[in-house]
Amino acid sequence: MKCLYTAGLLLLSIAAKSQTVVLPDGEYMDTTSTRHSPCAGAILAHYYSVAGKYPRSSETLRRATQEFLAHQHRAYQGSGYVTFRFIIDCQGRQLPRVQVLQTNAAYQRYRFRQELVSDLYGFLKTLTEWRAAKSPGGQAVNYLAYLSFKITDGKVVAVIP
């Protein structure tokens, strides 16, 4: 019993780190699936068909990202793009199964250190005002969206789109 207790304490003391999952169609931050969603029957569209860009300017998002990263007290490195692709459901909620794409500044495949990717993903999860989209006929719409972080020497210099 004492052993179990010690092992439990030991496990709790290890800082949680998110891990990406590599699937045949790409790399994902998580693989959790959603069941019994009220949006299960909704049409799937792209963000640009439903005015689905996040309702903040790119500059506001850039500043917010930098602030969020500053609170992590880590030194980040590298230059390029970290892009998360995901679905916003008909209720404006970001669904799990978030794909992550990474390139260097010349748009070639690259891997940033996992801390930066995880922290950017952490920031992404703070964005809770995605638009709940409907078709002009009033039908519920889920839409594919993405957010890219342009990084220069470990600093977020732009958020796209």
Next chain:
Amino acid sequence: MEKSWPLFLSLLLAPALGRCQPVPARPGATQACGSKHYQDSLVAKYIDHGAQRFSYNDPRWTQYCDSLIAICPNIAVAYQQKAVPLIKDGKYEVAFALENKAAELEPQQWLAYRGFLKCIFTKDYAGAISDFQQIERLLPNGREMDHTYAFFEGLCQLELGNYPQAETCFRHDVQLQRGADGTGDVHFNTLFYLGVLNLEMKRYEPAKTALAQCLKAYAQHPEANYYLGLVHRAQGNTEAAKRSFLAAQQALAKGYALNEDNIYYANYPRQITAYEVQQALR
């Protein structure tokens, strides 16, 4: 939103359209790929009457482009067209490999377009400047996406904080739009960014003049109203600032926007939302 409705429809209707599949390559066709006439006939068949019958999100769009690349790998437009849905989806690695190929094969046609994508879509301002400077040497005073090369270079220089260079570019852009007789209209977004540039340089009177000219052409321009508010605020004129912010707020609420074709996909530099105006009004 009105503009996005046809896009939305096209997405819904795409699967219901014809079931034509790309035609396989004719053996020996590659020998003719050097012929402009042959290339044009293939583009007509595989792009104009092939891929473009479908939404670019339909798998057949890519299939047609791939077929054309398989027949003649030296046709630039096939790579550019294949990249269209990818860039709008944030898939930069694949998209720019294709854009690079298109620009390499036909720089006069696709170099400026790649510069535009870097400027507006990926905020790669240094890369965009390099592309626009290269194309300027090949095709002086050319245009891309409704604007002169100088406009895009000016925009990138502005975003990089290179204000004197930005000013030179915007002046050149204005000169080109005015034309030889000096009577041509200047695009309201040239005037808008000139206003922003002057604000950044703390030259408030020229900033107000440029933004007022922009608003004369397009009174509901949300960003021009908002930035005019910032100029007023910088000058300590809080009442005038509030009026401008309220005008920006009303314009956004009525659906007015910066009015560029690609704002549905990517934010233009300095583009705002209702949130920023709300913050300014607090």
